[in-house]
Amino acid sequence: MKYNGLTYLIGEGFSNIFKNKKSTITSIITMVCMMFLFGLFFAIGVNVNYMLEQVQMKQGMNVFIWDETTEEQKIKLETEIKALNGVNTVVFKNKQEALEDMKSRFKNKQELMAGFEGENNIFPASFVVTLTDLNRLDEIQTEIERIGAKIATENRAEEVDLEIEESTIHDSIIKNITSSDNTIKTLITIVSGIRMAIGVIFIVLLFVSIMIISNTIRLTVHARRKEISIMKYVGATNSFIRWPFIVEGIIIGIIAAIITLLIIGLLYDVVIQNIEASKVLQKMSITLLSFSEIAKTISIVYALLGIGIGILGSAMSMKKYLEV
């Protein structure tokens, strides 16, 4: 067998794992538990985030326009709104559609609604604007108002020429803008609240994992303090002693990561499909992320966690025993 420094250290790390089966298994189980919890919150986190994004996307405002607005102006308005940063979709709803909307709202008062047909349709046409980022609602609303005013003034000169009635000339082609302000504000609060809570839980879990792994490795190191002191007497440098433990920590971390990934992978889609089948989500037509969509991220997170916790845990627990 051929040995050089590095292969010796890595070989030691591996053989320690097999020689100390009990503590290795304890470490792996502990780590799998922590990482499973981690994965659970990660899955909840990304899905809640994904859901909230979908809900957000459906929120926005109604931009009502004056009946006198020309086709040209409408197209201009639509293109300019679409070009705004933070706008998701812009859909035009004409007067007839607005009426139909009202009709469906007052289903049991059809006779009342009948008076608004055709010429008597008082409901204005509108653009339904949804946003990608609800935080920018106010900003975008102001922008749209500005665009409306701008388009109106651009055309005023021509309109005067055509001697159109004074009363039909407005300062803006936009009549008014409505948005479900309160709903949106609540939603924003909830989103940031949930994000913060998940962030805090993540940090706490990370801290607890490192502490637990560090303690488990500390027990291993403690059990082998004799070996460490012998190494020190024979003239081993600290890094020479430390590396096999770090390699051991990394290997334990990776094994735990793989096991957890398998468990999460097996459970995830089943659970998600059950949740997706629930009535509330169906009604809101909200979908959740499938495992394949989060697999890459979660694998990277786990690999980093496993290796990171392995290194940190063993490095932290070694310190005391190297002072011989």
Place this chain on the structure above:
Amino acid sequence: MIEFKNVSKIYDTGTEAVHNATFTIDKGEFAFLVGASGSGKSTLIKLILKEEEATKGNIVINGKDITFLKPKRVPFLRRSMGVVFQDFRLLPDKTVYENVAFAMYIVKASPKHIRRQVPMVLSLVGLSNKAKCYPNELSGGEQQRVALARALVNNPSMIIADEPTGNLDPETAWDIMHLLNDINARGTTVVMATHAKDIVDAMKKRVIQIEKGVIVRDDKKGGYNSEI
């Protein structure tokens, strides 16, 4: 080789384990450190190994003052000496061969060198046929011989032995002493702390006696007790 100049060691608890010790052990010498338990023998050994820092005075090893040696350099100091303990201190999950080879991995010896050197020292201590045994399969004397082989394998200029025969029956103890004597005859300095009166008396080597931290006697060819 080993030079103590007015060395004192006061532990954090306030106990003065060594007081103003001055002595020189030359290259190739065989020196016993004798004294009752708690007299300061072990502290002297620890000072030589730089396991403890001297509170006062200077210690020179192989011409190098180790008083202010950086902790990072301590492993390299220890590589110049082979250490043997009363309790053998072998790695229980490694074979005899691996226990000895282990000391060579640490100094990053080449695999070729390791394959040649380990069987050689094992045959020197008479354990060639036990290379594949684990420490718990060996007798106390055999375990101490493995420890001795480990101490010797890197060709140190000195062997520091802290009561190497303390856990052995008289006959086995003499096996170890013969080995140490042979090693010394090849030019390796041996410093041995011990309680074993009969051994010290029979060997007729240099004896440094320490009582309550003070060196009270330094005889060129002495016995365990002073011959007054």
